[in-house]
Amino acid sequence: MRVVFMGTPAFAAAILDAVAEQHEVAAVFTRPDAVRGRGSRPEPSPVKEAALARGLPVMEPRTLRDESVQRALADLAPDVVCVAAYGAILPKVVLDIPRLGCLNVHASLLPRWRGAAPVERAILAGDEEAGVCIMRMEEGLDTGAYCVRRTVRTESKGAAELTEELAVLGAQALLTALAHVEAGAADWTEQDEGAVTYAAKIERGELDLDPAEGALAGERKVRASGDAHPSRAVVAGRPVTVLAARAVEDAVGLGLASGIESGEVRFAGKRLFLGTAAGALEALSVKPDGKQAMDAKSFAAGVQGLKQNGSTWRSAHV
Numbered sequence: 001m002r003v004v005f006m007g008t009p010a011f012a013a014a015i016l017d018a019v020a021e022q023h024e025v026a027a028v029f030t031r032p033d034a035v036r037g038r039g040s041r042p043e044p045s046p047v048k049e050a051a052l053a054r055g056l057p058v059m060e061p062r063t064l065r066d067e068s069v070q071r072a073l074a075d076l077a078p079d080v081v082c083v084a085a086y087g088a089i090l091p092k093v094v095l096d097i098p099r100l101g102c103l104n105v106h107a108s109l110l111p112r113w114r115g116a117a118p119v120e121r122a123i124l125a126g127d128e129e130a131g132v133c134i135m136r137m138e139e140g141l142d143t144g145a146y147c148v149r150r151t152v153r154t155e156s157k158g159a160a161e162l163t164e165e166l167a168v169l170g171a172q173a174l175l176t177a178l179a180h181v182e183a184g185a186a187d188w189t190e191q192d193e194g195a196v197t198y199a200a201k202i203e204r205g206e207l208d209l210d211p212a213e214g215a216l217a218g219e220r221k222v223r224a225s226g227d228a229h230p231s232r233a234v235v236a237g238r239p240v241t242v243l244a245a246r247a248v249e250d251a252v253g254l255g256l257a258s259g260i261e262s263g264e265v266r267f268a269g270k271r272l273f274l275g276t277a278a279g280a281l282e283a284l285s286v287k288p289d290g291k292q293a294m295d296a297k298s299f300a301a302g303v304q305g306l307k308q309n310g311s312t313w314r315s316a317h318v
Contacts, residue, residue, distance in 0.1 A: 001182055002026050004078040004098070005047075011167045012084035013050040015105055018171035019082060020054055023178065026076045027057040029064075031087050064094050073097055080181065082174060083137065092139055100181050102137040104144070105170040107163065108199065109151060110135060111191040114142035115199035119163050120224040122154060122199075126216075130154050130162055132170040134177040136188060145188040147180060148173040156246070158223045202229045209233040210315040211263040214278030215247035232316035235274065235283070236265050236303045239316060243293055244284040248273065253282060265311035272296035274313050 005016050006029040019025060028051035033042040044052075051058045061069040070093055073081075078098045083090070084105040095102050108118035109131040115121075122130045131151040136144040150169040154162060180186040207221045207229050218231075222245040225231040230241040248257050256268040257280035264275035273280045287293040288302075300306045 001079040001100070001178060002077065003178075004029065004073065004076055004081045005051075005084075006030070006081060006086040006090075007047045007084040008045045008087045009085050010046040011107065011163050011170070012086070012105075013046040014164075014167040015082075015084045015171045015174060016047055016050050017054075018175060019178075020056065022175060025051075025054075025056050026078055027059055029059050029061065029073075029086065032060040032062060064088055065091055070094060070097075080178065082178075084170065084174075090137060095137055095139070103174065103177055103181070104135045104137045104142070105174050106133050106135050106142055106146075107131075107166045107170065109133065109149065110142060110146055111193065111196040113197055113199040116201040118199040119159050119166065120199070120202055120229075121197075123157075123159060123162070123224040124220050126220060127154055130166065132166050132173055134170075134173050143191065145190045147186040147188050148177045149189075156223070158244075159226055204229070205232070205317060207231045208316045209242060209274070209281070210317075211274065211276050211313060212315075213276060215274075215276045215281040216279070218274070218276060218281040219245055219247045233274070233313055234316055235272075235286070235299075235313040236306050236311045238299075238303060239289045240286040240299070241289075242283055242286050245274075245281050246284065248280040248282050253280070257282075263312050263314060265306065265313045267296075267300045267306050267311075270297050272300055 001023050003023045003025050004027050005025055008031045030045045030047040033044050035042055048058050074097050080100040081098045081102040110133045113121050129151050133146040134148040135146045138144045150173045152165055207225045209218050209231055222231045222242050232241055248254055257273040260266050260273055260275035260280050262275050262277045266273045272283045283296050285295055286299050
């Protein structure tokens with residue numbers, strides 16, 4: 001089929017690569033170059049880089065509501081438009097252009113987690129499963145029926161690992177959906193509006209750790225974090241980004257952290273524990289400001305007096 005692909009992050013780039021192996025990609029739409037991650041200079045999106053590597057035409061409109069952009073898309077005469085984390089609204093005139101419609105690869109088990117941050121919200125909510133749906137796009141926010149659905153266990157995976165796994169599943173699911181749609185054999189399932197939840201974007205500082213919360217909530221925040229939205233804290237007076245952590249459940253850890261109070265820091269058995277309102281959070285890997293990432297033992301060795309009683313930690317906001 002003749003496909004126009006729309007996407008922006010690495011999640012979408014992996015899906016573009018799979019589609020380009022089996023279908024004719026007439027053009028790739030992506031968001032304009034922008035400052036991404038911790039950089040200060042505008043950079044091309046991962047989708048743009050993947051498209052250019054394959055010699056595919058790239059378009060970077062700031063909006064799809066521009067009539068000239070709409071005419072250019074119509075001139076491409078796509079059979080289908082495939083969308084994966086594009087980051088811009090598709091108006092009805094765009095949705096109506098491809099003869100077989102617009103298909104969206106959405107990284108959630110719709111109708112749960114419609115919206116911008118489905119992977120992070122699934123982790124924060126403690127969902128046991130995550131997944132992808134291939135959805136028929138309409139004017140509402142992720143409201144269309146889906147024809148292919150794939151699931152995966154979240155287990156203790158972080159957002160980056162889970163997103164990468166979902167990209168592979170999403171690519172496979174999209175290729176299946178395209179084959180079904182082309183053959184006129186797609187089986188569409190309407191979403192249950194009574195089961196809808198929304199995945200609002202992650203706000204600045206939302207994933208920072210707080211001793212007033214429980215250890216499990218802290219673990220989930222760290223798993224959901226990344227460069228754009230890190231989990232920050234001040235540990236023994238040192239501002240740090242917590243890269244890996246877990247709520248203490250093993251017998252040895254529970255013994256070492258026995259009686260720990262909310263806001264207390266304890267380094268015992270070469271393990272670093274942060275006391276919370278409900279249990280202990282073990283910091284496994286941290287990145288002190290201005291330094292490289294390191295394990296908890298290395299961090300503790302560099303903080304004078306951390307092995308003494310009385311060390312504390314707090315939210316980065318205080």
